[in-house]
Amino acid sequence: MTNFIDRRLNSKNKSTVNRQRFLRRYKNQIKKSVSDAINKRGVTDIDSGESIVIPNRDLSEPTFHQGDGGIKDKVHPGNDQFSTGDKIPRPPKQQGQGAGQGDASDSGEGEDDFTFSISKEEYLNLLFEDLELPNLEKNQLDKLIEYKTVRSGFCAEGVASNIDIVKSLQGSIARRIAMTSSKRKQLKVLEQELLALINDKHDNIQQKRDLVAQIETLKEKIAKVPFIDTFDLRFRNYAKQAVPTSKAVMFCLMDVSGSMDQATKEMAKRFYILLYLFLSRTYKNIDVVYIRHHTQAKEVDEHEFFYSQETGGTIASSALELMNDIISDRYNDNQWNIYGAQASDGDNWADDSPRCQQILEQHILPKSRYFSYIEITQRAHQTLWKHYQQVEESHTNFAMQHIKTVDDIYPVFRKFFKKHTQSAA
């Protein structure tokens, strides 16, 4: 007796649970690996998963097993040179683990790291675990501004293109039946009478004539009931439904004056990418607007934003103004979730900083979900930082952090978006 069973179509990923258990168990190590990797990662590479490295000894499952020392007798195949009693210097370790040793001793030697890949999904989950978009709940309910057209039943009036043929014809049939049924009943009775008269032995000519005339008029009346009437027409009805808007725009503002070197820009770029990845988990479509500025601001494409070199002084308010213009121009804050991220080395023309504060407080922050400012510098803070500090004190959707080295980026990012457990209150 033998049965063949085709299991190929059985559910795949039987190990998924175990894999999740594994990830769960080694979360701390994996998280460390992830945050290490984020700084090494190619900045344009945002769609792949990540290769995770865990030291093997952390993973080993301990068992009682034999260790060193003592007398070991082993039999090996393929003797080509030895005679009984030969004394040979002890070969280096790892040699001659006889078969049958089985899996008893996999710990100890072999310090290779355990490397494996996690998917993009798993990667992002780990990367942004415990982080949330601030102010999301509060604002989102107020601004259910975008509408979606949805079907909502039928109505008697509408444009011709919305006629629902089936519904209309159903109405037509119903109306015709309703309007003709009494006449049809009458007709039936008359026809039976006529039949009775015809079968009668007597002539009954006059009666027959009357009956035929009556039948004719009835038939005419029935035929006059129109096949379709405006009354029958049914139109598909549509209604507007408010949906929470899921469009987001992210403004990247960067100082490109002479003092910003390529390394500083790289750091800013990493920050922007993190922000982009993070936003992409909440919003399906994200527009990114790049604004760079020295004394003047300009909207540019990504490449120019990150790689072209400029010189000159710095007037940060120009970028904020441009951002404000673009918002009023293209990104109605009823429909768009607006996020801003400004990166700078802190240099600004001293008289301009109050103006930056003013634009932020009066124009940008009321419209934005969140505005973050990072200052990438090794030096002391200047006027811009001080004015922004005032903004931070009075606004919840503004945050600022100081970044010194590449290693700060991820921690700073986490600080920005740390889940506030009290924010619900």
Next chain:
Amino acid sequence: MTNKNNTAENIHKTNVTPLDDTPDWTFDLLGQYQHEIARVADFYRLDTYTNQIEVITAEQMMDAYASVGMPIGYSHWTFGKKFIQTEQNYKRGQMGLAYEIVINSSPCISYLMEENTLTMQALVMAHACYGHNSFFKGNYLFKSWTDASSIIDYLLFAKNYIAQCEQKYGISEVESTLDACHALMSHGVDRYKRPQKISLDEELKRQSERAEYLQSQVNALWRTVPKKEQQENEKKYKFPSEPQENILYFIEKNAPLLQPWQREIVRIVRKISQYFYPQKQTQVMNEGWACFWHYTILNHLYDEGLVTDKFMLEFLHSHTNVVAQPEYNSKYYSGINPYALGFNMFIDIRRICEHPTEEDKEYFPEIAGSNWLDTLHFAMENFKDESFISQYLSPKLIRDFKLFHIHDDSDNNYVEIGAIHNEQGYKKVRHNLANQYNLSNIEVNIQIVDANVDGDRALTLRYTPHNGVELGNSKDEVLKHLYYLWHFDVKIIQEDSSGEDKVIACCPQKKADD
């Protein structure tokens, strides 16, 4: 029946149309091959459980790998880790997947991988469905230790039970318990005690009652230890009365603070460990037997003209790879290949029966010239690796393998060749090779000698070194797991050179108080 002289040589080719030998298999063709293989297997008196042959994909094969061949495994991170490891190795091309996995159950489940060619599927069917299968059914260790008919049910029960526990008590708790059990898994086996015929069926029924009963017993046991009256006897009173080798069993029955569900989990791990124990003990025999039969059966089919030359060439290619034995100085060498040793031993036993030399008659007077099939069946049924090798390894095979014995004493800075494949060396080589498969030499001898039930409830284990080999350095980690289960101090003692017991590991470490 025993007089039937079944040799492939007796079978003459008749005018039969050979089976199709296209590389791509279909279920129809599998059925035809299976039918022929079954016929030949029956001819050689291979008694098997009903076969259940399941065709799976490579990914499913890796799943099966990860769950150590258990068709239904409970969830645990270590299986996830194994899967990832397997997948990585497979993707990097560091290893091929096994062609088959077979499960000691009734019906006997064998997995065929989708990617195999028709020839490979035939080989696998002969190997797993008739070779391994008949071994599972016939060998005395499997007969006495495992109950093939209920293992699947038991595994299913275990999976569900553990899943339930996870819901009730949380994943982390269950995971810690399982971790602790896994660390002691190879000490969840009765090595020396002969088992009673186990019936998992019955045990299943009694499971929940037993859990409650045990818990009440244990609590009562601890509480009722009389204090005053026994004070004089205290010195003499010893618990356990004899050293316990089955640590998990002892824990299950005696750990004072374990929850009932934890006891059940300990039991599950112990049962599964026990179930796999015979496979550890018969690696060489089991693989050898399966290789011998796929080789013999397919050659028989060839002699009957049922399979083509093309089929045979592909088959022999795979077969040769499987039973290849690299020499000690080859870069592929990683110990003796159990397939090679086992296969050649069975072939050799057949040779001794059919064409004995003078030497064979001297070494194997009782089997030289006997009916080979009877002898082979007898060998399969009544031995394990260790005894099989010491019984049947012939001088000829030692010469063929050019086996030599190395004596490695850590006191010397050299290793010594103890014996080689010559007249003086045969017995010594055989003796040492057999010992190499003696699990009691390979696995450490560590036993529970004392649980101080009247006092601090400290648990003492004794490590008895074999040939002076030290206990490996993960002992502290394992002890932590044991401590987790026992909840009171645990320590390992070992007799040092002066004959005094020394503590070589303890948990919690000395400084901590609890």
